[in-house]
Amino acid sequence: MQQQLVVVTGAASGIGEACAREFARQGATVVVADRDLAGAQRVATEISGHVVAMDIGSEQSVMDGAAQIFERIGSVDVLVNSAGVLQRTLPPSQLSMKEWDLVANVDLRGTYLCCAAFGTAMSERRRGAIVNIASVAGMRSGPLHSYGPAKAGVINLGECLAAEWGPKGVRVNTVSPGFTATPSLQKGIANHTLETENMSRSTALGRLVNAGEIAAAVFFLASPAASAITGVNLVVDCGYLVATPWGSYGGLRRN
Numbered sequence: 001m002q003q004q005l006v007v008v009t010g011a012a013s014g015i016g017e018a019c020a021r022e023f024a025r026q027g028a029t030v031v032v033a034d035r036d037l038a039g040a041q042r043v044a045t046e047i048s049g050h051v052v053a054m055d056i057g058s059e060q061s062v063m064d065g066a067a068q069i070f071e072r073i074g075s076v077d078v079l080v081n082s083a084g085v086l087q088r089t090l091p092p093s094q095l096s097m098k099e100w101d102l103v104a105n106v107d108l109r110g111t112y113l114c115c116a117a118f119g120t121a122m123s124e125r126r127r128g129a130i131v132n133i134a135s136v137a138g139m140r141s142g143p144l145h146s147y148g149p150a151k152a153g154v155i156n157l158g159e160c161l162a163a164e165w166g167p168k169g170v171r172v173n174t175v176s177p178g179f180t181a182t183p184s185l186q187k188g189i190a191n192h193t194l195e196t197e198n199m200s201r202s203t204a205l206g207r208l209v210n211a212g213e214i215a216a217a218v219f220f221l222a223s224p225a226a227s228a229i230t231g232v233n234l235v236v237d238c239g240y241l242v243a244t245p246w247g248s249y250g251g252l253r254r255n
């Protein structure tokens with residue numbers, strides 16, 4: 001990753017922060033792009049990276065951020081889209097369209113805006129790699145009526161853009177994390193939406209994923225080691241998807 005310029009959205013916290021640290025550790029120059037400027041500055045200082053203020057919920061903000069990066073820092077080799085917001089687990093009768101729109105706007109539309117801004121430039125240079133962070137929530141049902149469909153959209157978007165830009169030398173892949181120990185998950189635990197023991201018990205490996213494990217998968221997909229891989233959705237979930245159907249048969253054989 002020497003000499004590579006890597007932009008990570010949502011890099012002020014959680015999975016994005018872990019990705020920024022992993023790429024920096026491997027020798028890349030990292031742009032920490034986030035709407036949380038204080039958090040972005042903290043991470044960028046620690047990894048000797050650049051900070052760019054970007055709210056992916058706004059087309060103008062993404063355009064301005066991308067223009068700033070191209071003018072001030074250089075051409076982007078890798079884009080990681082980790083910026084995202086979670087949703088409260090409300091039934092449709094209580095989930096306002098305002099909340100539904102906010103989640104879909106950031107998680108799906110925002111991911112597309114960033115792909116369009118940076119991927120178009122990559123396709124003109126005829127090289128680059130994009131990794132979008134979706135979720136296992138986009139692959140199965142759950143009480144997340146905006147977040148789930150938005151993440152399913154991110155998975156499909158990865159396939160669409162992989163086919164669009166493959167002929168131009170740009171690879172686009174997706175990583176779908178399961179329950180991952182991050183500040184946003186902690187918030188869900190603190191407000192009793194989620195419970196650590198329940199989440200851990202629902203995986204084959206019996207634990208939460210840590211953010212560094214997601215970063216390792218993202219790094220792999222963006223690296224030359226994955227040069228023939230495009231359009232895939234790599235699940236990193238400690239075996240959540242394979243374990244949950246076993247609940248119908250009394251659960252996993254733990255002993």
Ligand SMILES: NC(=O)c1ccc[n+]([C@@H]2O[C@H](COP(=O)([O-])OP(=O)(O)OC[C@H]3O[C@@H](n4cnc5c(N)ncnc54)[C@H](O)[C@@H]3O)[C@@H](O)[C@H]2O)c1
Nearest residue numbers: 010012013014015035055056057083084135179180182184
């Ligand atoms: N933690 C999990 O269990 C889990 C599981 C599956 C998928 N994910 C996905 O991983 C990604 C990162 O989640 P996390 O758990 O690290 O969350 P986090 O809250 O710790 O970090 C999210 C970061 O995104 C930034 N962000 C949010 N909205 C933004 C916007 N509009 N513009 C720019 N930056 C914005 C926040 O400021 C924050 O720095 C999200 O896309 C999330 O949906 C997380």
